[in-house]
Amino acid sequence: MERIIITGALGQLGREFIKFFNKNNTYVLATDIRSPLEDLSCDFEIADAMDEKRIDFLIKKHNINVVYHLVAVLSANGERNPFMAWEINMKSFQNIISLSINNGIKKIFWPSSIAVFGTKSNLSFAAQDSILNPETIYGISKLAGERLVNYYNKKFDLDIRSLRYPGIISFDTKPGGGTTDYIIEMIQSLKNGKDYTCFLNRNTELPMLYINDAVKGTIDYMSVDKQNLKVKDSYNITGFSITPNKLEKKLIELGCNAKVIYKSDFRQDIADTWPKKIDDSSAINDWNWKFEYGLKETLNVVFK
Ligand SMILES: NC(=O)c1ccc[n+]([C@@H]2O[C@H](COP(=O)([O-])OP(=O)(O)OC[C@H]3O[C@@H](n4cnc5c(N)ncnc54)[C@H](O)[C@@H]3O)[C@@H](O)[C@H]2O)c1
Structure with missing residues (x-):
């Protein structure tokens, strides 16, 4: 029976x-650095993923055997404070790996992102095995994480x-400071009759995924026989x-009866280094994505 801990569980x-x-x-222990505002209907503990001793204690207390490590400082927030973003993204990841080894946990899920691509990738249709030259601290930390996964x-x-998630769209949960957040904000603003100022240029094309597909796809992928998985770092x-x-x-x-005003900011520079479309054929072939x-x-x- 799986007993799962989620770190960064209160995010999108x-x-x-x-x-x-x-x-x-399925048993799940939700953990985060902040408290939930509503009932999660599962066990919850405050825990900083940077605090190895605390997570170790919780893994033992709740007999955890699977980890979903979701803590990250996302792309736009990362550019506001790159040193903090690197520290949190990498140290929490390293903690989880070392704790997993010490507690006999084999199965770990850790999301990567389309932020691993860069201007040397074919941004019109980014292949699974693209040249990866990320230009944000977030993308650099995701690329480092992918190499460490392997x-x-x-x-x-x-x-x-x-998995290399594209922009995730959800309406019940708010996005956490990424470059694709505009899509949720625009839908919600216009639906409520409010004008929206978009931080990306009107023709900036980016790949997206609805949350139900992201969750179901992840669960399907996590249950596939390991031998079928040819990609050893992260699937598009x-x-x-x-x-x-x-x-x-x-x-x-x-x-909808409201306007969009286009006023790009630093997030445009990030989006310009991300793919418009990505090739997910390896995921389709290997595990029926x-x-x-x-x-x-x-x-x-x-x-x-
Ligand atoms: N949302 C997207 O569009 C998207 C796209 C690609 C990849 N991802 C990846 O998916 C994962 C989850 O993303 P998300 O959108 O849910 O992020 P989010 O920002 O919405 O949530 C992150 C959560 O982590 C918590 N947190 C931050 N620092 C912590 C710490 N030190 N210890 C414990 N908790 C901490 C925050 O309180 C927050 O609840 C991340 O690895 C992210 O890089 C997300």
């Missing part, structure tokens, strides 16, 4: 993983798995790609 992804595990009667899996016979997965302008037009078609929510299905969630 963590909350949705909690709901999934609760629904499937290294630690061999060195310690661990089963650390990783994606849903649909979109520009702010295309989204704005779609929202107007759906009856598929998404169900295109743009239409995603918007149907809020425009019923």
